[in-house]
Amino acid sequence: MSAPKLDVLAIGNAIVDVLARAEDDFLANHGMNKGGMALIDESQAEAIYGAMGPGTEISGGSAANTAVGIATLGGRAGFIGKVREDALGAVFGHDIRAAGVTYSTPAAQAGAATARCLILVTPDGERTMNTFLGAAQDLTSTDIDEELVRSAAVTYLEGYLWDPPAAKEAFLTAAKVAHQAHRKVALTLSDAFCVDRYRAEFHKLIHSGTVDLVFCNEVELKSLYETADYDTALDKLKQDAKEAVVTRSEQGASFISAEGVVRVPAYPVERVVDTTGAGDLFAAGFLTGYTKGLEPTDCLHLGAMAAGEIICQLGARPQRNLLDLARENGLLS
């Protein structure tokens, strides 16, 4: 087993976000679940886009955001995800490479357009996402660069990959290759509705050891174990998962392992602008510390800092230098 060349290889849906401000009424009138992620088809995407306000286009995608966050914190990150060869695909590719992430998944030459996520940001800063998967659906096992997987200390997979049917196979291929190379596999549960769609399969992934490290927030955790009680759900996760990170917004976050549970409070935030990417950047901060071998408490602090910073701006790609911020906070040297 050679030393890893990448700290984290993230695999997920390659998506460009279109962010617009909206009132709560808009969500209600369009039957959207506030705070959630809904899958939409092309005609729904056109209808919502036509009705929503002026937008800002920023590259997104949950695992891609995490990869960019890690690179911005000075870590070595790679990404695998599928775009179409079109204008938004070019934007996605430019942005992730410009952030310092290794990315070479070939763009689809035909088929659906590059995925986009229509994100409505309400006055309270909460984001409600509507994803047209498009070309992201075309990710298959053949897109998994096995050499890249073997070269990464952690392969990080998003639960949303369970939505595009062929991507599931790509996910399992990557996990198998990673374990054969004695690397670790991490999974984020992504979204409570996503957990609801694939609960049994997610249980199996965690329970069977296909996944070594689980990321989730409180709502996803409760959905996984179908309980309204946080402590009950946490106890079950402790039994099932080797290691797990659970985030609870302003109530801080916990790391669970065989050593027990470690907790940190939330990072202080002046004004929430847009919560898009909070979970993605928490994972970025945590994994940056984790792959450097930092103590779990410091990994959690790094996650809380990155999440706290990203909710003070629009979109899930950091505008501020997170490495400088981590140094100011004494979390990285």
Next chain:
Amino acid sequence: MSAPKLDVLAIGNAIVDVLARAEDDFLANHGMNKGGMALIDESQAEAIYGAMGPGTEISGGSAANTAVGIATLGGRAGFIGKVREDALGAVFGHDIRAAGVTYSTPAAQAGAATARCLILVTPDGERTMNTFLGAAQDLTSTDIDEELVRSAAVTYLEGYLWDPPAAKEAFLTAAKVAHQAHRKVALTLSDAFCVDRYRAEFHKLIHSGTVDLVFCNEVELKSLYETADYDTALDKLKQDAKEAVVTRSEQGASFISAEGVVRVPAYPVERVVDTTGAGDLFAAGFLTGYTKGLEPTDCLHLGAMAAGEIICQLGARPQRNLLDLARENGLLS
């Protein structure tokens, strides 16, 4: 002469902005004039885009920004400008209509792609622009909806329209139709380098009365009269122009007319994030007051407020409700 249906019809290059943070070194290494606007071809656009950092795509275009600003302040605004039928063209059209601006210029079915402006924002908030004109070059006199021109109290033209060769004719057609309908014609000088390219023609437009109201900043004014002395340039403008608005960043702004000169200080700003759109939004605020028949001082205050607000955010399209802000400031009811 019937009552105008639009307060302002803006005509300009239809552009999507790609904004990225950059250090001053980046500008120097690429031979860019800090704070200016340079025209680039497609291969230069690719080279700069490839080298620049992760971007944020926001609809732009100088006169288009002004039209959106007016609509956001509760005014009735229209826009004429050319995009290609492509992904960025769709973004431009969606955003300007979603802001409440009348926009129906047919998109080009062939030819160059929708125009984009690569904007480097340095740590001091200054923006340096690199414009690939693309489909904006295809604006011709046939795109001038004469009924729309006649319906607007003011037709507002950007000096940048002098760059695409055919657009110059469209500009002159619009000015002629507006004057035949006893409406006013306004011109912004756009940029000091633009003034340098078309100085003699701009002098003629102002001197001949093709333009009734001129907008410029201090640097453009000095370039127009080829002098380093502000007062000398201002005196010359007083003699040449019927009416003019001159902005001087933190030194405030002036309105010149046969009645004399009126001055207001700059609007207080906490922290400059990105100066993109400062001049465009100043014009938006001023014209909103002007077409409502407000006193020149109040028109200038509205301009200063809109400009002061836009430089506290990324991009030239207002994220905050400017009408609410104008009401809080007692400038609009």
